[in-house]
Amino acid sequence: MTTTAKLYDNLGGEEAIGKVVDYFYELVLADGTVNQFFANTDMDKQRRHQTKFISFALGGPNQYTGQSMAKAHENMNLQPGHFDAIVRHLHDALEHFGVKEADINQALSTVATLRDDVLYQ
Numbered sequence: 001m002t003t004t005a006k007l008y009d010n011l012g013g014e015e016a017i018g019k020v021v022d023y024f025y026e027l028v029l030a031d032g033t034v035n036q037f038f039a040n041t042d043m044d045k046q047r048r049h050q051t052k053f054i055s056f057a058l059g060g061p062n063q064y065t066g067q068s069m070a071k072a073h074e075n076m077n078l079q080p081g082h083f084d085a086i087v088r089h090l091h092d093a094l095e096h097f098g099v100k101e102a103d104i105n106q107a108l109s110t111v112a113t114l115r116d117d118v119l120y121q
Helices: 003-011 013-029 043-057 080-096 101-112
Strands: none
Touching: 003 013, 003 101, 013 043, 013 080, 080 101
């Protein structure tokens, strides 16, 4: 079993990741530095999409059928501070659900590989 697949299982699979994503978006939408990026977003669709993406990114089954990260964030003018806020909220959401710090760090290192595809698009 790969390390990321183990991480997906350690977090409890897609259902548990869905709960993390729901809480993550509560944090994001309460954050005035990034919530404007979701002002015109169908949040139910966004949550489902993000759950599948994070599940895949953490070694779960590949159910992600969305755009590339660069395409999805095109013309948003996201800056490092925006990316860092999102990462911080993901950390806090994972922590809220009792995920071990080592597993959080592994998840965030996976997310960090997307930084260049998200910023300055």
